[in-house]
Amino acid sequence: MSPSVYISLCLSLTVLLSCSCSRAATASKDGDSTLATFGQYTLPDTLVAVTLYGPDSYFLYRDEQMGYQYELISRFAKDNDVALKMVVASSLQDMIKMINEGKADVIACDVPETKEYNSQVLHCGPENETHQVLVQRTEDGKPVISDVTQLPGMDIYVEKDSKYHYRLENLSKELGGGIHIHPVDADSMATEDLIEMVVDGAIPFTVIDSDIARFSSTYYKGIDVTLAVGMEQRGSWAVGNNNRQLARVIDEWAASTRDDKSAKEIYRRYYVDSKRLLEDTESPAVAGSGSGGRISQYDEIFRRYAGELGWDWKMLAAQAYVESRFDVNQVSWAGARGLMQLMPRTAAAQGLGQDRITDPELNVKAAVKVIAALDEALADKVPDRQERLKFILAAYNSGIGHILDAIAIADKTGMNPRIWDGNVRKALLLKSNPDYYRDPAVKCGYFKGTQTVEYVDRVLETYKVYAAKE
Numbered sequence: 376m377s378p379s380v381y382i383s384l385c386l387s388l389t390v391l392l393s394c395s396c397s398r399a400a401t402a403s404k405d406g407d408s409t410l411a412t413f414g415q416y417t418l419p420d421t422l423v424a425v426t427l428y429g430p431d432s433y434f435l436y437r438d439e440q441m442g443y444q445y446e447l448i449s450r451f452a453k454d455n456d457v458a459l460k461m462v463v464a465s466s467l468q469d470m471i472k473m474i475n476e477g478k479a480d481v482i483a484c485d486v487p488e489t490k491e492y493n494s495q496v497l498h499c500g501p502e503n504e505t506h507q508v509l510v511q512r513t514e515d516g517k518p519v520i521s522d523v524t525q526l527p528g529m530d531i532y533v534e535k536d537s538k539y540h541y542r543l544e545n546l547s548k549e550l551g552g553g554i555h556i557h558p559v560d561a562d563s564m565a566t567e568d569l570i571e572m573v574v575d576g577a578i579p580f581t582v583i584d585s586d587i588a589r590f591s592s593t594y595y596k597g598i599d600v601t602l603a604v605g606m607e608q609r610g611s612w613a614v615g616n617n618n619r620q621l622a623r624v625i626d627e628w629a630a631s632t633r634d635d636k637s638a639k640e641i642y643r644r645y646y647v648d649s650k651r652l653l654e655d656t657e658s659p660a661v662a663g664s665g666s667g668g669r670i671s672q673y674d675e676i677f678r679r680y681a682g683e684l685g686w687d688w689k690m691l692a693a694q695a696y697v698e699s700r701f702d703v704n705q706v707s708w709a710g711a712r713g714l715m716q717l718m719p720r721t722a723a724a725q726g727l728g729q730d731r732i733t734d735p736e737l738n739v740k741a742a743v744k745v746i747a748a749l750d751e752a753l754a755d756k757v758p759d760r761q762e763r764l765k766f767i768l769a770a771y772n773s774g775i776g777h778i779l780d781a782i783a784i785a786d787k788t789g790m791n792p793r794i795w796d797g798n799v800r801k802a803l804l805l806k807s808n809p810d811y812y813r814d815p816a817v818k819c820g821y822f823k824g825t826q827t828v829e830y831v832d833r834v835l836e837t838y839k840v841y842a843a844k845e
Contacts (some may be wrong), residue, residue, distance in 0.1 A: 403705035416620035423457040424448045425470045425479040428463055428812060430567075431645070432484040434820050436709055437718045437775040443590075443645040446597060448483035448612075449499055450637065451628055457777040465813055471495050474615040476550045481625065485586075485610030492613070497621035500612035500629045507542055507605035508585045510573050510598060523821060525603075527553030530821060531580040532569055534561045539582040542605050561822050567591060571825065574598055588687070589646040593708075596651070621640040638683035653700055668844045671701045673714065676736050680743045684750065689844075693837035694768070696737070697830060703733045715742035742771075749775055756782055757793050765795035765831050769803065776819035779843035780806060783816040 403600060426433045426444060433442035445461065452459035462479055464470045467486065472481040474496065485503050486492055502593040509531075511518055511774045520526065527550055533539040535558035547554035557578075559569065569581040570588075574595045583591070588600035614622045632638050664712035670692045671677075677695070698716040699705040711718050717725075722732045725741035749770045750763065756779075757763040770778040781803035782792045786806075790798040803824035812821045 393628060416624065418457050418482065418621075420625065421460050421461045422448075422452050422481065423462060423479045424481050424483040425462045425464050425473050426483045427465075427467070427470070429484070429587075430807075430821065430823060431586045433463065434821045434823075435774055435776060436822075437711065437721070437772070439709065439718050439720055439778070439819065441709065443641065444484045444612075445640045446645075447638075448481070449755060450632070450641070450809060451500075451625065454632070455624075466770075471613075474613065474618070477615070480614065480618070480621060484612070486613040487766075488609040488611065489614075495616070496613035497616055497619060497622045498611045498613050499625040501633070502609060502611045502629075503586065504607050504609055505585045506603045506607045508588050508600050509602040509604050510570055510581045510583055510588060510591075510600055511579065511599050511602070512573060512576065513599050518602065520602060523602070523604055524550065525549065526703075528555070529580060530555040530557060530558045530578070532559055532572070532578045533582050534559055534566055534569075536566075537561070537566075539566075543582060546604060553816060561810070565810070567807040567823065570595075581589070586646075593646065593648060593650045594823065597631055622667045633687050644708050650708055650826065650831060652697065652826060665772065669696070669842055670844070673735050673739070676739050680734075682740055683743050685745055687838075687842065689841040690764075690838050691739070691743070693841055694771075694828075694834050696837050697833045703735050703738070713738035715739055717741055717745075721745060734791075746771060753778070758794070762793065762795060766799065766837070768831045769795070769800075769827050770836050773803070773822060773824065773827040777822045777824070777827075778802065780817045780819050780822075781824070783818075784811055784814070787816050795831070800831070803827060 379495045379723070386820045387589065428434060429442070431442065432444040433440070435441065440461070443612070448461075449459055461472070461483075464473065470479070470482045470484075471486075471492070474482055481500075482496070485505070486498065487497060488498055492498075509520060509526075513519070513776060517575070523546065526546070531543060531554060533543060533556065540558055543554060543556050545554065559566075565633055566581070566583050566587070569578065570583065570591050575583055582604055583600075585600065585603070592598055592600050594637055612625065614625070651785040670689065672690070673695070674692065677691040684691070695701060695714045698711075699714050701714065703714055705714075705716065706712050707716055709718065712722070714735055715738050717727070717732060717738060719729075719732075722728075722741060725736055725744060727734075727741055734779075734800070746767060749767045752775060753766050753770065757766050766778055769781075781799045784790075784802040784805055785799045786792040788802065790802055803822070806822040806824055809821075811817060
């Protein structure tokens with residue numbers, strides 16, 4: 376497949392489908408129109424699910440649709456042999472309006488089970504219990520604060536006028552005062568930014584919902600999110616008030632799958648498995664310490680295909696080291712596999728099935744086609760070839776749609792859209808902030824860009840080590 380053909384497919388998937396807020400996620404088996412029937416109720420041949428962009432609900436990663444709630448609703452559709460169309464809304468009230476007007480069948484993210492919402496929707500499906508938790512660093516593997524009674528005198532930073540802000544004010548009163556609450560303007564900093572500031576030691580504590588906290592904690596080491604500071608809140612999917620039969624079907628499915636292996640696997644991938652880049656068990660210099668400038672046993676493969684990109688083969692080797700540590704059997708939390716960590720759909724587009732995706736040469740060959748396609752797609756936006764390398768690496772890690780979004784954000788906010796460091800790099804990190812990922816200029820919604828910027832840095836640093844070898 377030529378780079379131009381591949382990028383056409385890639386952009387069609389990422390920008391036109393994944394980012395259009397209307398996308399088919401699963402299809403009826405073998406094109407069969409057989410519908411799942413329950414008593415007198417028949418599921419529609421295409422189930423329309425509406426959701427919100429977010430770390431625990433729905434997002435795009437390496438050109439694949441991801442998210443805990445997305446995977447659950449996808450499984451419901453697959454188990455019942457119907458197609459799924461995802462629609463992304465901008466608010467909970469918009470989702471409620473859509474299901475009650477018949478524009479969507481089900482809300483596929485948590486709707487709080489409160490008196491306010493119970494009168495507007497019928498709750499159904501997987502039930503989730505959340506509560507607000509304290510985000511803090513650990514010392515010797517243990518949290519600094521182990522009980523809420525220790526909070527008076529502590530400085531806690533939260534979004535201004537958020538539910539976290541209000542909860543802390545009430546908690547401080549309950550404890551006789553003394554919690555030093557620092558409200559942060561949400562226009563300048565989102566909750567996920569506050570988590571990263573805790574990790575970096577810039578602030579001591581913040582507060583966030585437990586499900587988002589669990590997901591975010593898989594990106595970092597040395598933080599604790601176990602101390603509850605609020606009461607439990609139940610939430611679940613929901614359908615319109617006039618759609619009681621669909622609610623019953625979803626409830627029956629949820630009950631039958633609650634404790635099965637697949638459900639536990641989905642939960643583990645999002646809330647337990649590490650999403651950090653692979654740890655350096657040894658430095659790149661040690662890992663690539665072979666004689667005669669040898670870096671790995673796959674050097675000849677890197678030499679053979681790097682020429683198609685006009686790259687030094689050691690740059691391709693550096694990328695493979697950061698991706699997999701030269702382990703052909705490496706599998707990421709998202710399902711990426713092989714030396715260059717190809718996602719399943721990307722591999723399939725290159726004609727690689729699960730039985731061949733880990734073949735070293737085929738894996739690298741397919742990755743090079745992807746890289747060439749990204750280079751072609753970004754050439755007009757970043758004319759300087761050396762500068763474009765950083766954008767290509769970022770797009771390989773995140774998916775090109777998020778990098779195009781970051782370029783758009785940079786351009787709109789007065790940054791240089793053709794320069795990575797201090798500009799588009801910074802803009803990519805803004806995509807975890809709702810004020811930015813809901814902007815009309817942004818087509819692919821929420822994305823946590825911290826790993827991508829670290830990825831670019833690591834590949835370039837590793838390349839410097841390899842380039843210095845004789």
